[in-house]
Amino acid sequence: MIFGYARVSKKDQNLELQIDALKKYGVEEIYHEKMTGTKTDRSELEQLLKILRKGDKVVVYKLDRISRSTKHLIELVEFFEKKEIDFISIQDNIDTSSPIGRFIFRMIASIAELERDIIRERTIDGLAAARARGRKGGRPFTDKKIKEKALNMYKSEQFTLKEIRDMTGVASSTIYSWLYSWLKQENTEDL
Structure with missing residues (x-):
């Protein structure tokens, strides 16, 4: 069976x-939701993954519609490979039912992973350089007074x-944190 998955990030999108592109492709059943891609609890996607069987196809309009990150996309495709399910992205011209499609997908995923690793290395190097110049990371220190x-x-x-x-220039969340710590300490001392 050919299943489709569609997602938009905002309720007003x-x-x-x-859906039109998925129907034109020949999708028989479409799962769709309006939810940001960063959310891990996407109920429609979870339902789709539960019903898939060997030989099924999953079709999406674009890769970013089904996954929240490159890592998540790779995990999904590995899940599909393990269950012998083909994965198709219409706009990205990826079809893992063919050797070329699997190769192109892995190449794109590898490039994305390389990019993520390079960004991580640059961040680590930048933090080290800042520390060498005497800068500290993290939140700014608030005077005890x-x-x-x-x-x-x-x-x-x-x-x-x-x-x-307004009088201290400290954010409400920080004040709440201080109050929580102070109240917790007061209650402990009463015991």
């Missing part, structure tokens, strides 16, 4: 272009969180 001021303002019960934030 339209699936019609992908500012933290004490914020906590004292909170304890006085005379200031709102917005006022504390």
